[in-house]
Each structure stands twice: as structure tokens, then as C-alpha cells.
Amino acid sequence: MNTAVNVAVVHYSRTGHVAEIAREIAETAEKAGADVRLRPVEPAPDGGPAAAPDDLLWADAVIMGSPTRFGNIAGELKLFLDSLGDAWRKGLLADKVYSAFTSTSSAHGGQETTLHALMTSFHHFGGILVPPGYTHPDKFADGNPYGTAHCTAGATRPVDDTTRNAARVQAERVVRFARAVKAVRTDHRTGKEE
Numbered sequence: 711m712n713t714a715v716n717v718a719v720v721h722y723s724r725t726g727h728v729a730e731i732a733r734e735i736a737e738t739a740e741k742a743g744a745d746v747r748l749r750p751v752e753p754a755p756d757g758g759p760a761a762a763p764d765d766l767l768w769a770d771a772v773i774m775g776s777p778t779r780f781g782n783i784a785g786e787l788k789l790f791l792d793s794l795g796d797a798w799r800k801g802l803l804a805d806k807v808y809s810a811f812t813s814t815s816s817a818h819g820g821q822e823t824t825l826h827a828l829m830t831s832f833h834h835f836g837g838i839l840v841p842p843g844y845t846h847p848d849k850f851a852d853g854n855p856y857g858t859a860h861c862t863a864g865a866t867r868p869v870d871d872t873t874r875n876a877a878r879v880q881a882e883r884v885v886r887f888a889r890a891v892k893a894v895r896t897d898h899r900t901g902k903e904e
């Protein structure tokens with residue numbers, strides 16, 4: 711089965727770590743055959759487009775990333791989430807695959823709570839959650855079954871192979887399940903298969 715799928719990689723990053731993981735995820739999803747929109751929630755320094763609700767409507771899978779802030783997501787990403795009320799009300803965010811990633815300064819500095827905070831919204835959307843789990847040997851190296859999570863160790867540790875490998879595992883898995891979900895998705899409003 712090689713259904714065409716659209717993947718939106720939506721993220722916020724202030725000092726570049728989350729953006730670096732987002733790029734790895736986007737490249738991997740592209741290599742896996744997906745059409746990809748890599749979208750920061752604020753306009754990128756290179757003038758590229760910022761994320762818009764339409765990117766989620768377009769997507770079959772959404773992979774969303776935020777730095778951890780006091781064990782929670784960054785306010786900038788929350789503002790984007792809060793712009794989705796209209797799309798949510800119309801049922802347009804449902805039945806898509808969702809997955810999350812993050813970066814912290816300290817080990818166990820709130821990675822899992824941040825990933826869960828993102829997933830809370832995904833539940834409200836009626837999303838199909840696809841976490842990486844321990845489904846690949848590389849996941850035993852990065853050790854986070856909830857999503858790719860980097861630790862910058864006080865901004866001394868750039869995104870490394872362990873994190874990149876985890877990002878690749880997650881992106882490949884999301885594309886695979888996005889294809890499967892797309893094949894059975896129904897239009898929420900009509901109840902008919904899309």
C-alpha cells in the first residue's frame with residue numbers, strides 16, 4: 711500500500727533544537743514518500759510561511775513539537791492550538807494521525823509531561839495517536855516511548871545522532887500509519903468514506 715499522504719510538521723523553537731528535530735522529521739517523512747509542510751508557528755527567519763489552520767486541514771498526519779517550559783508546552787505553540795477552535799468545531803481535525811516531540815534543558819526536565827500536554831489536545835481533536843513506543847532498537851537508545859525528546863544539557867548538547875535516529879523512527883512510523891488511517895477515514899460531516 712503506497713497511498714499518497716500529507717504530513718504537517720508544526721513546531722515552535724526559540725533556540726533551534728526543536729527546529730532541528732522538526733527538519734529531521736520532515737526530511738524523513740519526505741524520504742518515506744509523504745508530501746510535507748514544515749511549519750514553525752511564527753514566521754521563519756528565512757521568510758518561509760508560518761503554520762496556519764489550513765496546514766492541519768491539508769494534513770493526513772500532524773507531528774507537533776515544542777520546547778518544554780515548566781513541564782508544559784511553549785505559549786507560542788499554545789496560541790496556535792487556540793486558533794484551531796473553528797476547525798475543531800467543524801470536525802476537521804479528527805481522524806488524522808498525531809504525534810509529538812520536544813526538547814528540554816535538563817534530563818527528565820518535563821519531557822513526558824510536555825508530550826502528554828500536546829496529546830491532550832490531540833484527544834480533543836479526535837486524533838489517532840501514533841507514539842513511537844519501543845518499536846525499534848533506536849528507541850532503547852533515546853528511551854522515550856512518548857515521542858522524540860532531546861536534552862540540551864543547558865544548551866551544551868546539540869541535537870545528536872541518538873535524537874536524530876529517534877526522530878527518524880517516529881517520522882517513518884507516522885507516515886506508515888497515516889497511510890493506513892487515510893484508507894479508512896470517513897468524512898465526519900457526511901459519515902461517508904473520503
Ligand SMILES: Cc1cc2nc3c(=O)[nH]c(=O)nc-3n(C[C@H](O)[C@H](O)[C@H](O)COP(=O)(O)O)c2cc1C
Nearest residue numbers: 723724725726727728779780781813814815816819
Ligand atoms: C520559560 C522557560 C521555561 C523552561 N522550562 C524548562 C523545564 O521545565 N525543563 C527543562 O528541562 N527546560 C526548560 N526550559 C529550557 C528549554 O526547554 C530549552 O531551552 C529548550 O529545549 C530549547 O528548545 P529550542 O532550542 O527549540 O528553543 C525552559 C526555558 C524557558 C525559556
